[in-house]
Amino acid sequence: MAYVEKRAQGRWRARYRGPDGRERSRTFDRRMDAERWLVAEQSAREKGERVDPAVRVTVGELGDKLLATKSDPNTHGWYRWVLGHVNERWRTVPIGAVEHLDVQAWVSAMAAAGAGPDTVRGAFRALHEVVSLALRSRIVGHDPVWG
Secondary structure, three states: OOEEEEOHHHOEEEEEEOOOOOEEEEEEOOHHHHHHHHHHHHHHHHHOOOOOOOOOOEHHHHHHHHHHOOOOHHHHHHHHHHHHHHHHHHOOOEHHHOOHHHHHHHHHHHHHOOOOHHHHHHHHHHHHHHHHHHHHOOOOOOOOOOO
16 A cells, blocks of 8 residues: 655655565655655556565576576586576676676677687577566566667
8 A cells, every 4th residue: 555644844755565565665845746656666566667676586596496497408407507607797696787788798708708609699598588587577677688
């Protein structure tokens, strides 16, 4: 339940409860601004554009979940190998913090460091599949890998 309440010194506080049960609030000078913020927050959550700050899933955690879905031994081995390259750079990074320009820089750095084209392509593909898993799980609202 979201609502706006009057505070001291003529200020207005907009409040709502997130999916984790914690309260989120923000204070405004005008009631209209507080109401607009609530509507924008609700709309972004419903569209999947806003990642809840309580969700702190890392690329490494999602990579492990993706690897667990690969049952064929050859496919599993290949993904374990390419996810090793992904984890060198992205293991501890929250999935919501992955930025397109950082991905481009990472791919360029891999190629400049002498990684072969199949290695670079495979690592990029694995990172994209990890982000796609986050999209399908509604953890992130867009795919930063493809831009």
